[in-house]
Amino acid sequence: MTTRSFTSALLGGALATCLALPAAAGNPLDIGFVYQSPVSDVGWVAVHESARKQLEKEFGNRIKTRVVQDVKVGPDGARVMRDLVGSGSGLVVLGSFGYMNDGLKLAADNPATQFVHASGFKQAANFGTYNARWYEGAYVVGMVAGKVTKSNKLGYVGAIPIPDVVATINAFALGVKRSNPAATVTVVWVNEWFNPGSEREAAGALIQQGADVIGSGFQDNPAVVAAADAKGVWSVGMFSDLRKSAPQKLLTSITHDWTPHFRQVVTDTLAGKFKGAPYMGTLKNGGVGLLEWNAAVPPDVVAMAKTAQADIASGKLVPFAGPLKDNTGKVRAAQGAAVPDAEIAGMNWFVEGIQGALPR
Template identity: 80%
Template sequence: MIEFRPAVAAFAAFFCAAPTFAAEPLQIGFVYQSPVSDVGWVAVHESARKQLEKEFGNRIKTQVVQDVKAGPDGARVIRELVGNGAGLMVLGSFGYMNDGLKAAAENPKVNFVHASGFRQAANFGTYNARWYEAAYVAGLVAGKVTKSNKLGYVGALPIPDVVSTINAFALGAQKSNPAAKVSVVWVNEWFNPGSERDAANTLMQQGADVIGSGFQDNPAVLQAAEAKGVWSIGMFSDHRKSAPQKLLTSLTHDWTPYLRQAVQDTLDGKFKGTAYAATLANGGVSLADWNPGVPADVVQMAKQARADIVAGKLKVFAGPLKDNTGKQRAAPGASLPDSDIAGMNWFVEGIQGAIPR
């Protein structure tokens, strides 16, 4: 059984020597931004980690350090895990990027994979997901089920992944309902149930009757919406248990295929620091089942849009595309390149609110 220890715990007990008669297992450190729970970002990582343990058996040994804030704490935890023998590090938060890159440069024989980052090195790979593909489809449905034409999104931290997801949701909603508007409230944290609940309540007080959970690592937003009988959209995990009546769907993902390959490549000495993107097409991104209350024709519309995205017929950020200041971002007939989406720091037309700087 794996022992989960907070960042303040000692590491000596984990990286103990393997028996002399057995091959040394690959030691893998998992560093998480939030506490381990049943749903959310960290829960998806945990699901992948447990599956890796089943598949690789005694060839690997894993260690989890949870609730590690980016900055000095993150740098210290990374150093200690590497110093105690980790051969592969899984850095599960955007904020670990710079400290992880520094550790990778100082330890070229250790491999690193980093969630949602945009910088790579020979021994430092990144993994991310095009949540915006699923968010666009969810937005199409939200535009159809809203009665007030007011939609809300609770944003965690204003990194490009969060911004592009909210933008795609708004574009989908406006496609199916041109009168739809989206308001955003930021909490500037990945995990703060109290602030997230307050943000959701603020949006509902403003008239929003569909609320999106924007990268929160817990179900507080969904539970607040459920308590008021308001539609909600989950993130990362299937949140039907948290909002059994009013959850429209959840934007989900699976890191298992990518992490499986990273482990195997490390064991084989073939690891390369590349960028991986989970998508609707490769199955790394998906949508949970639609709420039974969504009309059949709306579900069919969503399924068709999803199929068109997978087939490459539908580009989420296709022109003509303007931001909410009126500036053109993509001309008619063009679409934003991946590099622009990966650095997105502006809101599309129809979103009310600003991005914190």
Template identity: 40%
Template sequence: MTQFNRRTMIKIGGAAATLPLLGSRAFAQEKLKVGFVLIGTPDDNGWNHGHDRGRQEMVDAIGADKVETTVVTNVPEGPDSERVFRELAQQGHKLIYATSFGFGDYVHKVAKMFPDVKFEWATGNATAPNVSLYNAKFHEGRSVIGTISGMMTKTNKIAYIGSFPIPEVRMGINAYAIAARKANPNVTVKVVYVDSWFDPAKEADAARALIDQGVDIITQHTDGPAALQVAEERGIVGGFGQGADMSAFAPNAHLTAIIDRWGPHYIKSVQSVLDGTWAEGSVWDGLASGEVEIGPYNAKIPADVVAAAEATKAGIIDGSLHPFAGPIKDNAGAERVAAGDIIDDGEYWAVDWYVEGVEA
């Protein structure tokens, strides 16, 4: 409930009085200031790179005469990020993108203080009148690379290097394991969490340890190509780019990549702020709308594997194949999803178990 007191009434009156003045200035000359808060740097060749590329696409499409962007890099997911959001809002940014899950609490705090500033929280799970969510169904891409992994592994041991056990990462692992085991029921997926979105040395060490234990395909849900480089060095079957094409780092090991394309969403959402039509909401698209793309296939992947991967992709796009279609058992053997049922978008966030074949 909103309570009015004298002070707010005066404020509202004052704001209304200056509105015509401000309005004409804003529409005639002022560019829309848009802030991007990144957990790493755009040169990570992964997650942050994807967001920055989306930002550039947005500026190109909207026009540098209408929009001005500020990118704040290396912002840790902690209380300090609140200061960053507050500062951006104070400097007149009217639309602020928080590009990581861990910024959520701070975005909501600052959003309350600046009701006229719009916030968008990537991969988040709670909206407010001026906080929207946007996300991509990366797990759809995981189904495609899971199919490739299941068909190409020789040791039947594949691995997944994760950052933190949050819903998004856990469901990526589940989608990957389900698809891999559909292609090859003998496959097991070893999971390692490195407790960071960015720690190349630890990711590389994890990759080495996994390869030493017989794993021959590694995929990762962290922000860089460190694990792929180890895959290349050790000459295993391969790995996958995450967020962006990483084939430059591992020309032989890079089988394909799950590529994030945030550009279309950024264009739409910035345009809606310019038009004054922005509204609280949640966007969660995947392969079908092009938010998630599968990169080019490595030439060493056999034609039947490429065909199976393409069939998985086509099935997800036309809706005939769901990444989480039952029957699904968890890794303790209990049936969690009955045949004919699926884990839908609402249930997705509550899953706290791993599917059969996952060693975590």
């Protein structure tokens, strides 16, 4: 495995750009991973890295992997993708929503190369997507947060307001409302995936406003939960086990695992059977999970959470079921109905109970 930083040398064309040809018989499948943030021990990229390392163990010399980290969306990202394809990658993992359009264009130009893209909603014959219903876990966490708050003020630090992030925050707020109708949720956006300084400031601002539970909304580091822990405030982590950074007050983390899906993608690619299709991780299939609850959470609240988690997995409990209004009063789902999956995939509105508006 070769790990590469995003350097001017790479961008300068250290890798030739050309139409990729299938790997010759006996040659390992070259897999390129492109990340929007630096590689670290926790967070979004860390979950990808865990899956990548597991693939190397399982497939051995049948594959080789390369990593390009801290790649910004736009011209830099497009160039890195082209360089990977041009230097022989037969499978490219695009680990950020913003890589979608450049990735699709490259896939169209290189039909012999397969791509999988995080959080996207567009597919092609050689361009699949992978995503997860983090909102299922967030709904359960919201129910617990509504029980442990004393101020009835909760906060969420949002990264970038793409639908996945919005849906997760909305589900958290709906879970809060289910267990504590008097509570409200305030959201602060930092508009970056990785900016520990801004994330700490956002968490601090919410705490100053009286929030005593703070959610970390897709940050690729533990800054939010660490800031909350330092103030003795409950927090909700994302992606990884963040107890080292918030040893006292982390309620839980909403986690996911890409390994089973990536394993299937690699298997299909090696067999020449890759199909560009969507994958969705859920509580039911194990693609989404929750870290064990903080020991200070009352047993009856933990039992409530476990029941809700099982009910969501079975389909008995639907997080975005009606009657449901947004925070402007518009009806989004009538009684007996639910917000359709297609609308959740493009969610750009806040539910009732969230204070504030989405950036436009």
